[in-house]
Amino acid sequence: MKRLVLVLILFGLLVIEGIAIDLLPLRLLETEILIVPHWLFMFLIVVAIFFDKSYTFYAVVFSIVFGILIDIVYADILGVYMFVYAVSVYIAQILKRLFITNFLVSCIIAMITISLVEIQIYIVYSFVGTIDLPFMFFLTHRLLPTVVANLLFFLLVYFIFSKRLVRWSDEELQRVS
Amino acid sequence: MSFFRRKSLFILLIGIILLVVLVGYSLTKRDHLSGPEKVIVDSVGWMQNIISQPANFFIDTYHSIGDIRITYEENKILKEKLAEYKTLVYEVNELDKENEELRKTLDIVDSPRDFEPILATVISRSPERWLEQVTINRGTKHGVEKNMAVMTVDGMIGKVTSVSNMHATVQLITGFDQLNRISATISRKGKDNIFGLIEGYDKEKEALVFRIMEQSGKKVKEEELVVSSSLGGQYPSGLPIGTIKEIEADPYGLTTKVYLEPSANIYDINQVIVIDRALDTDDDIENSGDK
Numbered sequence: 001m002k003r004l005v006l007v008l009i010l011f012g013l014l015v016i017e018g019i020a021i022d023l024l025p026l027r028l029l030e031t032e033i034l035i036v037p038h039w040l041f042m043f044l045i046v047v048a049i050f051f052d053k054s055y056t057f058y059a060v061v062f063s064i065v066f067g068i069l070i071d072i073v074y075a076d077i078l079g080v081y082m083f084v085y086a087v088s089v090y091i092a093q094i095l096k097r098l099f100i101t102n103f104l105v106s107c108i109i110a111m112i113t114i115s116l117v118e119i120q121i122y123i124v125y126s127f128v129g130t131i132d133l134p135f136m137f138f139l140t141h142r143l144l145p146t147v148v149a150n151l152l153f154f155l156l157v158y159f160i161f162s163k164r165l166v167r168w169s170d171e172e173l174q175r176v177s
Numbered sequence: 178m179s180f181f182r183r184k185s186l187f188i189l190l191i192g193i194i195l196l197v198v199l200v201g202y203s204l205t206k207r208d209h210l211s212g213p214e215k216v217i218v219d220s221v222g223w224m225q226n227i228i229s230q231p232a233n234f235f236i237d238t239y240h241s242i243g244d245i246r247i248t249y250e251e252n253k254i255l256k257e258k259l260a261e262y263k264t265l266v267y268e269v270n271e272l273d274k275e276n277e278e279l280r281k282t283l284d285i286v287d288s289p290r291d292f293e294p295i296l297a298t299v300i301s302r303s304p305e306r307w308l309e310q311v312t313i314n315r316g317t318k319h320g321v322e323k324n325m326a327v328m329t330v331d332g333m334i335g336k337v338t339s340v341s342n343m344h345a346t347v348q349l350i351t352g353f354d355q356l357n358r359i360s361a362t363i364s365r366k367g368k369d370n371i372f373g374l375i376e377g378y379d380k381e382k383e384a385l386v387f388r389i390m391e392q393s394g395k396k397v398k399e400e401e402l403v404v405s406s407s408l409g410g411q412y413p414s415g416l417p418i419g420t421i422k423e424i425e426a427d428p429y430g431l432t433t434k435v436y437l438e439p440s441a442n443i444y445d446i447n448q449v450i451v452i453d454r455a456l457d458t459d460d461d462i463e464n465s466g467d468k
């Protein structure tokens with residue numbers, strides 16, 4: 001049943017991502033700095049680290065489903081977020097297995113994967129021709145601010161959900177094994 | 178490493194193929210959204226509709242705290258403007274009446290200036306900032322169609338790119354590319370209007386690029402207003418687009434490149450008007466030709 005709760009939370013995040021940009025102060029919006037909310041993805045990373053066991057792939061499945069939903073609702077080019085989120089969440093799961101998950105490691109995993117998401121989106125959109133920006137401009141004006149801003153959201157999600165997810169995971173997935 | 182095991186590699190390859198197929202599919206010139214897309218857009222839009230109202234109220238109050246400081250100055254200017262408007266309204270009314278009567282005598286019913294406004298509220302803004310699109314809560318059911326112009330009270334902000342039953346996606350002018358040119362004009366007395374095309378948005382200068390085609394020695398000045406023209410066949414004429422910020426001569430001397438400051442603030446939009454042109458647009462004419 002807890003899996004259903006996760007789906008509902010993810011759906012809620014999908015909906016409120018649409019007003020996330022309005023939360024930023026107007027003065028920041030008018031500059032060239034782009035901050036992109038990846039709240040859904042940050043939650044998926046927390047799920048990947050704390051909910052999934054080493055043999056389950058709930059986070060990857062969720063990222064495929066909700067990635068395609070983001071593509072349909074917010075972006076006219078389908079498939080980009082689906083692919084990018086799924087690959088990055090999978091990488092997060094591999095990284096999780098290599099280290100002992102504590103607070104610092106989780107933060108580093110979040111930072112690495114969010115950068116990977118942004119870089120992959122940059123590459124795909126450059127290929128498609130939606131954007132035409134030099135990589136350095138992208139790095140300073142979009143990648144860095146986005147990583148910092150999303151890390152703040154990650155901390156919020158981490159403190160609210162990390163313990164809970166471990167508990168839910170034990171309740172749910174123990175019976176399967 | 179486990180990442181390079183054969184199975185993972187296989188899945189990754191399928192993923193890449195799927196990505197290419199989906200991207201290719203969405204880049205083809207689609208006139209309508211597919212069925213499942215419409216259902217998803219509508220159901221997510223329904224949820225967004227519910228939360229957008231309280232959220233916007235909260236955001237507005239939060240933004241208006243900053244506005245309070247400049248209220249006094251603004252009030253003074255506004256009062257002066259209001260006094261000017263009073264005489265202007267009277268004049269416009271008279272001209273409107275006269276125009277209508279003259280049209281009647283000439284038997285012209287529809288003018289490219291006329292349009293049916295469809296009022297809509299912005300319910301969400303795409304988190305992907307490179308795409309610059311917003312969702313509004315009006316769709317096919319309310320008469321919104323693809324390629325209609327969208328404006329706020331200040332001026333044009335974009336056009337409708339896709340429509341579902343109850344919602345529509347609007348591409349903002351700042352996200353326009355070479356394929357979405359708008360024909361625009363600077364109004365002058367007599368027959369000396371200056372025509373050109375809005376070519377897109379210059380991200381580094383933060384201004385719209387307006388290219389004036391003809392080189393007739395007509396001088397443009399800064400601060401002049403550029404409005405849409407009906408010659409493009411899609412938009413009604415006379416919607417304000419932007420004011421001239423900077424003028425730059427083309428290196429070949431054939432065209433003039435002008436940078437425009439958009440008249441509407443595209444970062445602060447809540448209520449928008451979708452414009453249904455009274456005259457047939459190019460699309461309508463093409464469609465009726467098919468039948």
